[in-house]
Structure formats: structure tokens, C-alpha cells
Amino acid sequence: MLGNRQQLFDLIRRQASFLCVGLDPEMGKLPPGLQPGQPGEHPILTFNKAIIDATHDLCVAYKPNLAFYEALGPAGWDIFAATVDYIPDTHLVIADAKRGDIGNTSRLYAEAFFQQMGVDALTIAPYMGADSVTPFLGFPNKWVILLALTSNPGSQDFQFAPQDQGEPLFEKVMRKAMGWASPDELMFVVGATHPEQFVQIRAIAPDHFLLVPGVGAQGGDLQQICQHGLNRQCGLLINSSRGIIYASSGPDFAAAARQSALSLQKDMARILAEAGLG
């Protein structure tokens, strides 16, 4: 997608969806009936293309997690690049990389992902502070998606730790980061497994888009998140990975992926309509 925050909201209305599909394929989990693609095409790429074909009219974003591509060895980067190329230009492409390093090194990551690979958004880890995050800012129509409150059990270890003012660390991360960038280039990751936190998070960041993983396999509930998480531009991107791409382990995997995405999209269309955002 080439676009700003308003254009992302326009896309959400057009698709009646704020679904992000996580493209996290593993060799050991490919369906046995996967038909070979073009000659020489890697089966992971064939699988990704089938998932994209089956879901692109139901979602607004795709989120490949780099770990799944690095696990394929050097070929993985070509497969990642080919997957990004295959995603329709209308859609937001999020590289889930959780990068972050000292300033001059973060700059290299930013150039690699935004300029060379042409992704629209990149997930970033906040632990190293301002100069590890700000090199990713200032690329037109590109987004930093900063880890705030993650969906995994380990989020309890540090992210909830009370800081000097009593606020948990993830709130401190959000407040600090809001001084580095506007909602036009900054989103936050907030896990669906913490639905009780969305009231407070919206009090801190009323205008930001939130990328919400953890619906489906990890147990997050869509309705509950939307109740307090929606804002006047929707403001949510709900990610589902395993719940869609592995909806079936048989030769009907693409149809099953579509069915799973469709079920979420229908709920989203209703939620958007009820909120007057349709």
C-alpha cells in the first residue's frame, strides 16, 4: 500500500475489514496436497500465493514474520521478497521483524526493509530507546509499529513492571514513543490476550492504529477488543496467522483459509457498521 493514515481507513471501509493475515509458513506444516506452482517455485512461495489469492478481498494487510523466512536459509530472503511482490499494491505489507539496534545500525535495517524490499511497515522492539527507533521514521507513507504490550505469556515479565509513576513499562514506552512520532507514522503492537487494557491504552493513544495479534490460536476475542479499541478511523488491525493459514491441513487449505478469513471479515463488517464506520 502506498498511503497515509486516512488512506488506510479508506481501505478498511472499502474492504469492510480490518483483518491482517499473518504469513508464517513452515515447511513441516505445508498441506500434503499442495499443487506445485511455476517450475522451480519454492513450495512455501506457492503456499503463500494460494493464501493471498484466497484472502486478499477479505483483508487489508499481510504480515510475514521474518523468522519463518530466515528459518529457510538464504533462499528464505528470496521467498520473502517474492511474497512481498505478490501482495496486491492496494494492501499494507507489514514485515514482522522486531528489529532495533544502535542508531547507525537501525538506519541500515530501515533502508533494507523500506527501500530495498518495499514493505510499508516494520515491527520494532523498544528496549534500546529513542535512537534505536527514530532511524525508522521519516520515510514517506512508511510505518513503525512499536512493541508495546505483546500477546505472549512473557509479556508479564517486564511490560507490566510498575515504573516510577506507578504506570506499567508498556505505558511508559507508549508515552515516550508518542514524543518521537505522530500517529501518521507510528502504530503500537497490543496483544489480543490483554482485552482489559484497551480502555487505558485508548486513553493514552486515542488516534494511533494498533496492530493486534493473538486473535484465534492465542485465544483473543475480537468483540471484546473492538468494544474499547475502535477509534474514529477504526484504529485497529487485527492479525490472525495460524487460525487462517492452517485452518485445514488438507488439500482444501486455501478454501479453508478463505472460510476462516471470511468469518472474521463478516464480524468486522458488522462491527464497523454498528460503530458508524461502515
Next chain:
Amino acid sequence: MLGNRQQLFDLIRRQASFLCVGLDPEMGKLPPGLQPGQPGEHPILTFNKAIIDATHDLCVAYKPNLAFYEALGPAGWDIFAATVDYIPDTHLVIADAKRGDIGNTSRLYAEAFFQQMGVDALTIAPYMGADSVTPFLGFPNKWVILLALTSNPGSQDFQFAPQDQGEPLFEKVMRKAMGWASPDELMFVVGATHPEQFVQIRAIAPDHFLLVPGVGAQGGDLQQICQHGLNRQCGLLINSSRGIIYASSGPDFAAAARQSALSLQKDMARILAEAGLG
């Protein structure tokens, strides 16, 4: 290197050095007089080989930062793998990747780096907590090097934030992580730009190896760090990247890199001898 903590200390004594050379090459900074390597060899690989040839008898570890290889596009992974292959088996290979993700994803990163690429150690970011770190543990003779206190200015943003007991976040990270793994598979990153912290850090973690970046270009002082950072197995790996690989921008870059590494190694040999660790 295939070895445990004692074998790392033996290597340090044999080399009279605890130097780690950061292999962070950029296309735009290659010396103009770089002689082409084997036919078809990428100039970054030629450069890395020359640096390794010029320094391997003066150091115990090499630390390629993945950002510099990802910045080269898909070819970067082949160059990274070929660089790792070229490093003598005697030496510790640290992939500076600062990875960390939810459990099943961290496991993939661990397999990619430890098993496929054969690196000995991997830097990990702690923000996502236990289940983002523990999948990297339990690989025989492999190491997790967890970010504790980094060398960059942004370390002030969150890492020093006082927690519930008044201790800074990086100390909480260290204490928690010490419950996940022993000093036989866990090291910490502690930046050389915080020499005043080494007393307290050694009080928390007397036996752990510390990977210390920030000497040289970032201004850290070797003598000051060793004064409080050394333990009975040395316990320090001092990294220098730009100060060595860009010691000269001319055709004498390899000789200059050797000279810069030699100067550090001589200081280290003296420090080890004075501490009775020679």
C-alpha cells in the same frame, strides 16, 4: 568455537586476548584499493576475509551484525553464511541479531542461527520476556547473549527506569534471566559507555561473561571496564567494530585493522597478566 565456558576461558588465555571483532561492513565504506577475491566473490566477503586473516591471532570472537548483511538484499545471507564459514573453528561466532519473538517463532530463529548457520552465540532482546528467550536455550555449547545495558544514548530511555524495588530495569532483566539459564549458556550485553555500572553488575552476576560493545568509536575505556568487570575466568568479551575494520580507509586497511587489534590485544595481555589470569 565448539566449547563451554571453561573452553572459552582457555581460548582467552591461549590468545592472551578477550577481543571480539565486529564484522559490520558497508558497501559505501569499502576501501578503494580492495583487491578482488576469488572470481565472483562479493567484495564484502573479500573484505571480511581480509579482516579475519589480519586479526584472528589477536582475538577470540567475531561478531557480524545481521543488519549489515540484510542491507545487502538476498545476497547478504550468502555473504553472512560464507563469513561464518571462513571464521576459524577455534573462535566464537556471535550473530548480533537482537532477535526475540513469541515462543514458537523464537524457536525458529534459534534453529536457523544455531543449527543451520552454525553460529555459537546470538544476541537477544529481552522486552517480550521468558518465553521469547528460553527457546534459544538448551542447545549444547551455544550461547544466548541478552541485551541488558546497551551502549547507545537510548539506553537512558527505558533501561535505567526504576522498577518497583528501585532497581533499574536492566538489573531486573538480569535477575530474571538468571532464573532462566546458568552462566554456561547465558551472557549479557553491557555497553562500555557505562563503566560506572560494572561494580553493581558484577555484584548481580559474578560468573557471567559480559559482551561489551562501545569501546573505540563510541568512547568506552578498556582499562576502566576491566577494573571492575573482570572475573576469575576473565568474564569479558570486548567488542570493537568500526575502530578495527575502518582503522584505515585506504588500501592498507587490513594492516591498519591488524594494528588497531594488536594495540587492544597488547593492553588485554597486560590486563590479564596483572589480574593473574595470563
